[in-house]
Amino acid sequence: MTPLFEVAVIGAGISGLGTAITLREAGITDFVVLEKADSVGGVWRDNTYPGCAVDIPSIAYSYSFAPHDDWSRKFAPQPEILSYLRETADRFGVGEHLRLGVEVFEASWDEPQRCWVLDTSDGEIRARSLVAAAGPWHEPSLPDIDGLDSFPGPVFHTSRWDHEVDLTGQRVAIVGTGASAIQVVPSIAEQVAELHVLQRTPQWVVPKMEPSPSRLARRLGVHRLRWVHEFNRRREELILELTNIAFNHRWGQAAFKWVGRQNIHAAIDDPALRTALTPEWSVGCKRLLMSSDYYPALARPNVSVVSTGLSAVRGNTLIGEDNSKTDVDVVIMATGFKILDMPIAGRVRGSDGRSLSEHWDGSPQAYLGTTVPGFPNLYIIFGPNVSAVASGFLIVESQLQQVVQALAHLRRSGAVSLEVRPHVMRQFNNDVQAALQSTVYNSGGCRSYYFDKNGRNGFSWPWSARRLRRMTARFDPTDYIVT
Ligand SMILES: Cc1cc2nc3c(=O)[nH]c(=O)nc-3n(C[C@H](O)[C@H](O)[C@H](O)COP(=O)(O)OP(=O)(O)OC[C@H]3O[C@@H](n4cnc5c(N)ncnc54)[C@H](O)[C@@H]3O)c2cc1C
Numbered sequence: 001m002t003p004l005f006e007v008a009v010i011g012a013g014i015s016g017l018g019t020a021i022t023l024r025e026a027g028i029t030d031f032v033v034l035e036k037a038d039s040v041g042g043v044w045r046d047n048t049y050p051g052c053a054v055d056i057p058s059i060a061y062s063y064s065f066a067p068h069d070d071w072s073r074k075f076a077p078q079p080e081i082l083s084y085l086r087e088t089a090d091r092f093g094v095g096e097h098l099r100l101g102v103e104v105f106e107a108s109w110d111e112p113q114r115c116w117v118l119d120t121s122d123g124e125i126r127a128r129s130l131v132a133a134a135g136p137w138h139e140p141s142l143p144d145i146d147g148l149d150s151f152p153g154p155v156f157h158t159s160r161w162d163h164e165v166d167l168t169g170q171r172v173a174i175v176g177t178g179a180s181a182i183q184v185v186p187s188i189a190e191q192v193a194e195l196h197v198l199q200r201t202p203q204w205v206v207p208k209m210e211p212s213p214s215r216l217a218r219r220l221g222v223h224r225l226r227w228v229h230e231f232n233r234r235r236e237e238l239i240l241e242l243t244n245i246a247f248n249h250r251w252g253q254a255a256f257k258w259v260g261r262q263n264i265h266a267a268i269d270d271p272a273l274r275t276a277l278t279p280e281w282s283v284g285c286k287r288l289l290m291s292s293d294y295y296p297a298l299a300r301p302n303v304s305v306v307s308t309g310l311s312a313v314r315g316n317t318l319i320g321e322d323n324s325k326t327d328v329d330v331v332i333m334a335t336g337f338k339i340l341d342m343p344i345a346g347r348v349r350g351s352d353g354r355s356l357s358e359h360w361d362g363s364p365q366a367y368l369g370t371t372v373p374g375f376p377n378l379y380i381i382f383g384p385n386v387s388a389v390a391s392g393f394l395i396v397e398s399q400l401q402q403v404v405q406a407l408a409h410l411r412r413s414g415a416v417s418l419e420v421r422p423h424v425m426r427q428f429n430n431d432v433q434a435a436l437q438s439t440v441y442n443s444g445g446c447r448s449y450y451f452d453k454n455g456r457n458g459f460s461w462p463w464s465a466r467r468l469r470r471m472t473a474r475f476d477p478t479d480y481i482v483t
Contacts, residue, residue, distance in 0.1 A: 008127035013042020051187030247284030285444025405475035
């Protein structure tokens with residue numbers, strides 16, 4: 001029989017790497033990290049599109065235990081974040097646990113042995129506990145568009161950017177106006193002959209304030225002082241908390257809408273285009289976007305906004321839902337990711353042999369976004385309803401507090417498995433859903449990817465990030481069936 005690891009981790013993005021480092025710090029070294037790609041980094045390895053950058057200040061979008069002082073910008077570009085992740089993984093000795101190029105096809109709970117059995121591209125691996133850190137922003141969501149397959153030119157998703165395609169002088173369409181699109185548009189607008197932005201729904205976009213640190217402060221290295229760094233990080237976290245409060249407050253809404261409209265008015269003169277770009281729903285109902293160069297790019301003479309979704313493709317012609325026709329040479333799909341129907345859920349099978357997807361039946365639920373009844377010793381990072389208005393790193397580190405305490409409890413008690421009690425998860429989810437009702441996510445008047453196919457918000461955390469940290473810090477063994 002294959003050897004039994006204490007823990008197996010699926011994925012080596014910020015969640016998988018963070019898990020590995022946290023396990024080591026907790027004295028757990030008998031674990032393996034399985035990553036199907038040939039390098040670490042996850043999202044920040046895959047998304048190499050022009051203009052890709054974080055939209056949470058980098059001082060907060062980094063591990064609290066691995067502060068980095070030398071970001072070139074307040075919102076670091078993708079290559080810098082990827083370097084940071086690689087260097088941090090090396091510095092904390094993750095390499096010895098890492099198996100690159102190993103895909104997990106299926107993970108099944110073996111009831112008699114009380115362990116996870118993983119069917120991988122490198123053979124069978126067994127582990128007592130399993131951390132699914134495979135990322136909800138991993139698998140592109142590609143709408144099924146009639147005729148798109150036979151489009152004669154290149155078609156690619158933003159997260160699978162085809163760097164072989166030279167866009168110079170081409171007629172390009174970008175489908176979607178979400179977080180990736182608003183970064184791509186200004187980055188390629190000057191290079192292409194024509195850029196057609198297919199917008200089904202407009203988004204709220206506020207300016208991306210990026211003050212460069214004063215040269216004197218940099219020379220003196222003030223930002224490297226530990227307490228200055230910590231103060232700056234806390235300040236950014238506080239601003240995010242206040243943003244969350246503002247989303248859900250009448251005056252905060254009014255202020256954000258004013259800023260969003262000013263951002264449009266400063267760049268766009270055409271009243272019809274201004275109207276087309278102004279959302280009718282509340283700010284924060286969908287992810288708030290930040291850019292100071294998106295609207296100026298839309299105002300360029302070679303850029304047009306086509307206010308419709310893509311309905312069909314005939315040869316080089318894109319046909320909109322409003323029957324409009326646009327001829328292009330290249331199609332870029334900025335259509336987001338399979339977030340709530342995350343692919344890893346179809347590959348993890350619990351004690352009754354059903355997969356997480358089957359178990360959830362379209363509506364993902366977990367206790368603190370992490371543990372699920374019927375799936376002993378399974379911990380999901382970025383599971384359902386943990387997405388607070390906060391840095392992804394804060395969310396990962398919060399969840400890892402639960403994971404490490406659960407693993408420590410197993411060790412201390414000599415037990416072999418922990419499984420959250422169904423009523424604990426049910427009560428938690430009832431509270432989450434009740435609290436969500438009055439939030440801007442549920443009542444802001446938009447249709448967002450936060451909602452699953454059954455119309456339930458399985459994405460958002462309804463409270464503050466502070467509360468997420470506090471609730472995940474508390475581990476109560478009585479919440480679990482301990483075997
Ligand atoms: C373009 C973009 C910009 C973003 N910007 C922000 C931002 O500004 N702020 C913010 O807070 N969040 C942002 N996010 C969200 C971001 O995804 C998270 O913050 C975080 O990067 C997720 O990390 P992860 O490790 O959970 O997942 P990922 O980074 O997706 O990593 C998952 C890893 O698992 C591997 N994997 C998947 N399935 C398997 C399998 N079956 N077997 C083996 N390996 C597997 C994948 O190859 C991947 O390396 C952004 C997302 C995108 C796509």
